[in-house]
Amino acid sequence: MENCLVRAIDKRLALIKIPDDSPKTICTVTSSTQTFDVLLQTDFPDLQLYASGKVRDLYKIGNDRLLFVATDRISAFDYVLATGIPQKGRVLTQLSLFWFDFLKGIAPNHLATADVRKYPAELQKYAAPLRGRSMLVVKADMIAIECVVRGYLSGSGWKEYKTSGEVCGIKLPSGLKESDKLPQPIFTPATKAASGHDENISFDQMVKLAGRDLSEQLRDLSVKIYQTAADYAETRGIIIADTKFEFGRTAGGLVLADEVLTPDSSRFWPKDRYKPGGPQDSFDKQYVRDYLEAIKWNKQPPAPGLPPEVAARTSEKYIEAYTQLTGHPLPA
Ligand SMILES: Nc1ncnc2c1ncn2[C@@H]1O[C@H](COP(=O)(O)OP(=O)(O)O)[C@@H](O)[C@H]1O
Ligand SMILES: [Mg+2]
Numbered sequence: 001m002e003n004c005l006v007r008a009i010d011k012r013l014a015l016i017k018i019p020d021d022s023p024k025t026i027c028t029v030t031s032s033t034q035t036f037d038v039l040l041q042t043d044f045p046d047l048q049l050y051a052s053g054k055v056r057d058l059y060k061i062g063n064d065r066l067l068f069v070a071t072d073r074i075s076a077f078d079y080v081l082a083t084g085i086p087q088k089g090r091v092l093t094q095l096s097l098f099w100f101d102f103l104k105g106i107a108p109n110h111l112a113t114a115d116v117r118k119y120p121a122e123l124q125k126y127a128a129p130l131r132g133r134s135m136l137v138v139k140a141d142m143i144a145i146e147c148v149v150r151g152y153l154s155g156s157g158w159k160e161y162k163t164s165g166e167v168c169g170i171k172l173p174s175g176l177k178e179s180d181k182l183p184q185p186i187f188t189p190a191t192k193a194a195s196g197h198d199e200n201i202s203f204d205q206m207v208k209l210a211g212r213d214l215s216e217q218l219r220d221l222s223v224k225i226y227q228t229a230a231d232y233a234e235t236r237g238i239i240i241a242d243t244k245f246e247f248g249r250t251a252g253g254l255v256l257a258d259e260v261l262t263p264d265s266s267r268f269w270p271k272d273r274y275k276p277g278g279p280q281d282s283f284d285k286q287y288v289r290d291y292l293e294a295i296k297w298n299k300q301p302p303a304p305g306l307p308p309e310v311a312a313r314t315s316e317k318y319i320e321a322y323t324q325l326t327g328h329p330l331p332a
Contacts, residue, residue: 038072038084038085038086039071039072039084039089039129039133040071040072040073040084041057041071041073042057042059042069042071042129044059044126046122047059047060047061047067047122047123048060050066050139054073054075054078054080055070055071055073055074055075055080055089055092055264056068056069056070056071056259057069057071060139061120061123061136062120063139064138064139064250064251065112065136065137065138065139066136066137066138066139067119067123067130067134067135067136068134068135068136068137069089069130069133069134070088070089070090070092070093070133070134070259071084071089071133072084072085072086072087072088072089073088074088074285074288074306074314076285076288076289076292076303077292077299078197079299079301079303080303081288081303081304081305081306082302082303082304082305082306083305083306083311084311085311085314085315085318086311086312086315087315087318087319087330088314088315088318089133090132090133090330091262091263091318091319091321091322091330092133092259092262092263092264092318093114093132093133093134093135094132094322094326094330094331095259095260095261095262095263095321095322095325095326096135096259096260096261096262097111097114097135098322098325098326099229099260099261100256100260102228102229102232103225103228103229103256103260106221106224106225106228107221107225107255107256108252108253108254108255108256109255109256109257109260110137110138110140110248110250110255110256110257110258111135111136111137111138112135112136112137112138113135113136114134114135114136116130116131116134118136119136132331137257138250138251138252138255139250140247140248140249140250140255140257141248141249141250142246142247142248142257143210143214143218143246143247143248143249144191144192144209145189145190145191145192145201145206145209145210145218146189146190146191146192146198146244146245146246147187147189147218147219147222147244147245147246147247148187148188148189148190148200148222148242148243148244148245149185149186149187149188149222149223149225149226149242149243149244149245150167150182150185150186150188150241150242151181151182151185151226151227151230151239151240151241151242152179152180152181152182152239152241152242152267152269153167153172153176153177153178153179153180153182154178154179154241154242154267154279154280155242155267156200157188157242158178158179160200161176167186167188167200168186168187168188168189168200168201168202168203169202169203169204170186170188170203172186177276177277177278178276178277178278178279179241179269179274179275179276179277179278179279179280180276181276185223185226185227185230187203187219187222187223188200189201189202189203189205189206189215189219190244191209203215203219217254218247221247221256222245225245225256226240226243229243229261233261233268233325234271236324236325236327237270237271237272237324238268238269238270238271238283238321238324238325239268239269239270239271239274240261240266240267240268241266241267241268241269241280242266242267243261243265243266243267244265244266245258245260245265246258263283263284263285263317263318263321267280267282268282268283268284268321269281269282269283270283283317283320283321284314284317284318284321285314285317286317287310287313287314287317288306288310288314291306291307291310292304
């Protein structure tokens with residue numbers, strides 16, 4: 001690939017060599033068994049960049065489509081870390097594809113195709129970096145509310161419950177412990193605040209922002225999707241403690257957009273280690289969290305990088321989440 005930095009990863013030595021002097025962000029990673037790319041930022045100069053999020057770069061394709069590219073960036077505490085996670089973008093993309101297919105009877109989605117050979121001609125020269133980590137999606141008018149569903153009491157839900165006995169205005173039974181399973185999944189919407197931190201809102205506040213009909217529709221659909229997916233995941237040994245959906249309006253109607261039920265948009269817990277009464281180990285980000293705690297990062301920019309072994313082990317966990325949930329190896 002042109003314009004690439006070569007970073008060599010030698011698994012035996014657990015070493016990733018990263019030349020310090022270059023700002024370039026597409027890198028080739030080789031291990032003793034395979035070579036793959038760690039993509040921190042896309043660089044398609046002749047395409048029109050539409051938006052760039054913490055993890056994804058989006059390009060405008062014609063009037064009504066987007067090229068949706070998952071990089072290998074990883075964020076923690078709302079900041080993108082300086083190190084990428086090998087294969088992460090591919091895992092996020094492939095897992096979303098798995099769930100889009102699994103859920104297609106319940107929720108129409110924004111996917112047009114993830115088959116690079118069917119992408120428009122102007123994208124064919126980028127086929128190699130796009131394969132496996134990208135999708136062509138229908139551009140949607142996004143509804144600016146994060147549709148969060150919680151089946152377990154954790155994170156900001158636990159914090160709210162401890163002080164008020166409620167989460168997003170929903171009264172819960174007393175005496176619940178951290179990470180307890182809730183009597184039934186609850187819909188706890190949030191707004192995407194400009195600061196980057198999401199803000200929990202009540203259902204009534206959502207109604208004021210989005211209207212009653214749409215809010216009820218999104219609530220019922222979100223809970224149904226969560227329940228269907230969580231029931232399945234449990235049979236595969238993964239608890240989906242909570243998750244976040246984003247919906248958008250298209251010419252064809254309301255669609256499930258963004259990524260779906262990935263480790264980045266959800267809390268995945270290994271079922272065999274589930275022990276309510278405290279925080280649970282994260283299936284995928286535990287090594288990252290432990291490391292950031294250990295170095296006592298003040299959670300202010302600049303975000304630190306990760307040691308190679310933390311990046312490598314995190315990569316393995318992302319891949320494991322995919323294989324465990326789908327029953328298939330990550331497609332080559
Ligand atoms: N079909 C779509 N049309 C337009 N925007 C979309 C669509 N699907 C997802 N998005 C937006 O694309 C962005 C995805 O990039 P990401 O890196 O995940 O962003 P974030 O940092 O907000 O999580 C999000 O802002 C999301 O709202
Ligand atoms: Mg996102």
